[in-house]
Amino acid sequence: MKLPWKSNDASVADDVDTTVSDPADDDASTSTVDSKGTAYTPGKGRATPSRREAQGRRRGPVAPPPTTRSEARARKKALKSSLSREEKRKISDDRRTQRTEQRERMMAGDERYLMPRDKGPVRRFARDIVDSRRNFAGLFMPFAIVLIVVMFVPAIAVYANFVxxxxxxxxxxxxxxxxxxxxRRVRERYPDTDATQTGFRLGWYSFTRAMQLRMMRAPKPQVSPGDEV
Structure with a gap:
């Protein structure tokens, strides 16, 4: 509005001043306001880590691997001393459960948990042949127990060596x-088998399994005596 004592330039400046808004007012208008009308800070979207977790993630130089067994035992002992009783118990239970699960899968014949000597289709087939057969070598352990008892009977101990x-x-x-x-059966079933997997090694592997009692064989037999393989 032009006043009598103001010039035209002054009136234009006043009009410009009244139309320009304050940046602080704009920031205030864009701030987050809750239902009660008070400003608040949005959440991070994750839980605040505990002190132990924050220390575990603390960056720093990685210690070199132990060079001796004594050093490895010392580090393991220091790590155990820093854990609470509940954490030690939980780690022990987890390891026991893991070992039990691995043994069960190994006894069931899972290739991922077998020993290197038992892995492969050739060794599996050899085990099935041995388990489907009644082997004379399977009497070795019972015979050895009987022979030890006989050795304490002087009347028949003389014949023990001959028997x-x-x-x-x-x-x-x-x-x-x-x-x-x-x-022979392996070569028929797997003609492309490497020569290092057959011969005396495969025969000895089959013989050592046949010497064991059926209930003590590992992995467990997958076929019954008399079954066709």
Missing amino acids: LLVFVLFMAIDAAILGRLVN
């Missing part, structure tokens, strides 16, 4: 038959 020699002879014959059978 042992006869038993070992029959066991060697059965082992030779088993080794030839397994190698």
